[in-house]
Amino acid sequence: GQQVMQIPQYQHVQEGEDFTTYCNSSTTLSNIQWYKQRPGGHPVFLIQLVKSGEVKKQKRLTFQFGEAKKNSSLHITATQTTDVGTYFCAVNTGTASKLTFGTGTRLQVTL
Amino acid sequence: DVKVTQSSRYLVKRTGEKVFLECVQDMDHENMFWYRQDPGLGLRLIYFSYDVKMKEKGDIPEGYSVSREKKERFSLILESASTNQTSMYLCASTLRGRNSPLHFGNGTRLTVT
Numbered sequence: 001g002q003q004v005m006q007i008p009q010y011q012h013v014q015e016g017e018d019f020t021t022y023c024n025s026s027t028t029l030s031n032i033q034w035y036k037q038r039p040g041g042h043p044v045f046l047i048q049l050v051k052s053g054e055v056k057k058q059k060r061l062t063f064q065f066g067e068a069k070k071n072s073s074l075h076i077t078a079t080q081t082t083d084v085g086t087y088f089c090a091v092n093t094g095t096a097s098k099l100t101f102g103t104g105t106r107l108q109v110t111l
Numbered sequence: 112d113v114k115v116t117q118s119s120r121y122l123v124k125r126t127g128e129k130v131f132l133e134c135v136q137d138m139d140h141e142n143m144f145w146y147r148q149d150p151g152l153g154l155r156l157i158y159f160s161y162d163v164k165m166k167e168k169g170d171i172p173e174g175y176s177v178s179r180e181k182k183e184r185f186s187l188i189l190e191s192a193s194t195n196q197t198s199m200y201l202c203a204s205t206l207r208g209r210n211s212p213l214h215f216g217n218g219t220r221l222t223v224t
Contacts, residue, residue, distance in 0.1 A: 009151070031210060042201060043154070045212035088153060090213070098169070099144075099213060103153035 006102030019076040021105035023089035032072045038085040115216040130189040134202030141207040143185035148199040192223045
């Protein structure tokens with residue numbers, strides 16, 4: 001089935017440092033979604049990217065979709081303790097309804 | 112706001128028991144999903160349903176079945192629970208269509224002893 005690799009698996013930063021997680025696919029994607037899961041919580045939808053080369057921003061978060069639509073990144077500028085959690089990318093595979101998730105990147109932020 | 116409700120937050124069952132995990136959504140969503148989440152493996156799709164009485168296998172359907180008799184309710188069934196089915200189970204729903212985001216329930220942490 002669809003392979004979606006997400007790196008790194010874990011990152012520990014000090015508050016104020018930047019953070020980036022990457023999602024890579026072996027095939028061209030129609031779109032990509034990003035989710036955040038706080039510790040003890042459930043995944044919450046952040047954003048969707050559809051167009052080649054698309055860049056979207058949400059405050060300190062910047063999402064990019066690669067030109068070839070095979071990779072995507074989420075960058076957080078000046079991390080805060082509220083950014084702690086696991087970030088997942090998710091892609092449509094097979095039927096229109098089926099979403100496959102990456103393995104996630106767990107972000108730890110310390111003061 | 113979409114609400115996806117899973118009937119139990121924590122569940123402990125014995126090996127061989129039949130287990131039912133229930134999920135209800137209140138937004139008239141066509142699609143419903145069951146994922147399991149394990150450390151280092153992310154979220155893996157077990158089954159999904161795109162309409163009442165319709166179901167499709169996900170990536171790891173073995174040992175599970177599902178039931179969707181009503182649009183708002185999607186049940187996951189473990190016919191004979193095994194210890195390797197100890198996991199966090201997440202239900203989600205979405206509108207029909209490729210670009211619709213998933214709305215998740217709070218999850219059921221199932222322990223099989």
